[in-house]
Amino acid sequence: MAETEDISSSSCSGSSSNNSSTSGSREDMHFFEGVEKLLEIWFEPNPADQGADLRKIPRPMWDALLKRVRCEIISFTRNEQIDAYVLSESSMFVSKRRWILKTCGTTTPLECFEPLLRLAYEIAGYNEIEDLFYSRKNYKRPELQISPHRGFEEEVSFLDRYFDDGRAYSLGAINRDCWHLYTMSRGGGGSDVLKRNSHIHLLYQNGQQELPYELMEQPAEQLQEAELQMMESDMMMQPLPDPDQTIEILMTELDPKVMAIFTKEECSTANEATEKSGIHLLIPGMVIDDYLFDPCGYSMNGISKSGCYMTIHITPEPQFSYVSFESNIASSAYAGLISRVIRTFQPGKFIVTVFANQTSQAANANREIENLGTIDQWKRRDIQYSRVSGYDLTYAQYCKYPS
Numbered sequence: 442m443a444e445t446e447d448i449s450s451s452s453c454s455g456s457s458s459n460n461s462s463t464s465g466s467r468e469d470m471h472f473f474e475g476v477e478k479l480l481e482i483w484f485e486p487n488p489a490d491q492g493a494d495l496r497k498i499p500r501p502m503w504d505a506l507l508k509r510v511r512c513e514i515i516s517f518t519r520n521e522q523i524d525a526y527v528l529s530e531s532s533m534f535v536s537k538r539r540w541i542l543k544t545c546g547t548t549t550p551l552e553c554f555e556p557l558l559r560l561a562y563e564i565a566g567y568n569e570i571e572d573l574f575y576s577r578k579n580y581k582r583p584e585l586q587i588s589p590h591r592g593f594e595e596e597v598s599f600l601d602r603y604f605d606d607g608r609a610y611s612l613g614a615i616n617r618d619c620w621h622l623y624t625m626s627r628g629g630g631g632s633d634v635l636k637r638n639s640h641i642h643l644l645y646q647n648g649q650q651e652l653p654y655e656l657m658e659q660p661a662e663q664l665q666e667a668e669l670q671m672m673e674s675d676m677m678m679q680p681l682p683d684p685d686q687t688i689e690i691l692m693t694e695l696d697p698k699v700m701a702i703f704t705k706e707e708c709s710t711a712n713e714a715t716e717k718s719g720i721h722l723l724i725p726g727m728v729i730d731d732y733l734f735d736p737c738g739y740s741m742n743g744i745s746k747s748g749c750y751m752t753i754h755i756t757p758e759p760q761f762s763y764v765s766f767e768s769n770i771a772s773s774a775y776a777g778l779i780s781r782v783i784r785t786f787q788p789g790k791f792i793v794t795v796f797a798n799q800t801s802q803a804a805n806a807n808r809e810i811e812n813l814g815t816i817d818q819w820k821r822r823d824i825q826y827s828r829v830s831g832y833d834l835t836y837a838q839y840c841k842y843p844s
């Protein structure tokens with residue numbers, strides 16, 4: 442599958458003079474790829490090590506790891522539940538067994554996958570990945586990306602080297618705005634890290650004499666059937682998952698007047714930009730760590746005592762403006778939050794994705810979004826619903842009318 446460029450060009454005009462180290466350039470134009478690559482990994486609780494915790498990994502090791510990704514830590518905040526890092530290109534969140542890395546520009550987050558597994562094993566005390574999600578919107582300028590991120594196919598091949606049952610999906614219109622996802626889940630009958638520990642996989646590796654009786658000497662179809670039954674009964678024996686949900690709103694073609702707030706010309710501090718824009722009102726009760734780049738650009742992490750996070754990243758340059766909003770806040774009705782976010786930033790277009798597992802308060806988000814055909818002046822153009830890795834996933838794309 443070829444990576445598609447965003448062929449719908451921005452109608453905004455303006456100029457910019459930023460010289461960030463990660464910006465690519467056509468000879469005539471400064472460019473920054475705001476679209477992030479989002480990697481979320483859940484490690485399986487280790488029965489032999491109840492004290493396993495990703496937050497045991499010391500700061501210098503995160504610094505070294507992020508060097509491979511081509512970004513660095515610029516601010517840090519924490520509470521009892523979660524460590525939140527603002528990066529030169531977006532954010533990293535570390536909790537006991539969940540690790541989230543969100544990076545934009547020409548960063549290479551998949552390059553740190555193996556070193557992360559080593560740190561998780563050697564320092565944090567984890568042996569297995571339980572769930573992995575790698576996702577991103579289509580890049581605006583894919584030709585500027587660096588291997589292994591030059592296209593979704595390359596990213597999938599990279600991850601497939603580690604998992605024998607990873608699954609890749611593209612949602613939305615693949616010649617316009619779309620969203621790519623690679624996922625792997627043990628609970629979904631998937632494989633384990635480095636293809637080593639999969640129950641079924643091991644059975645085959647060890648030779649047929651070691652297959653359990655019910656799998657021996659059966660025609661292929663029956664074998665598959667027996668295999669499926671084993672996987673299903675494995676799944677039924679698993680306890681219910683902890684509630685989990687993630688909402689992302691990825692916005693393009695933003696109102697230049699709003700974007701001007703996120704420049705040093707209009708605001709002298711990050712806090713001023715946070716308050717002037719109304720970002721601090723989007724989800725109440727968050728402790729905010731914000732950063733305003735020079736001459737423009739903005740990143741913030743918010744964390745709450747319950748372990749909830751929100752993160753917003755803004756590329757305000759009018760020719761390629763981009764804003765992302767993400768949170769794991771639980772809600773049985775996201776319409777209010779989505780409206781607040783889009784009223785705050787005034788995008789010409791946006792996509793929204795909601796992941797929710799069966800125990801989440803947001804388990805019915807798909808139905809709610811199905812009923813959100815119009816939000817103020819934004820009309821839905823696409824909606825897709827899927828079930829992946831034990832999560833319900835809803836993807837929807839909206840455009841502002843009149844455009």
Ligand SMILES: C[S@+](CC[C@H](N)C(=O)[O-])C[C@H]1O[C@@H](n2cnc3c(N)ncnc32)[C@H](O)[C@@H]1O
Binds near residue numbers: 477754756764
């Ligand atoms: C890191 S921020 C937020 C990126 C985020 N992924 C988004 O949603 O757009 C990127 C914005 O900051 C600007 N910027 C200024 N200095 C930068 C630096 N040293 N590194 C990265 N971006 C910088 C970029 O031009 C861009 O407008």
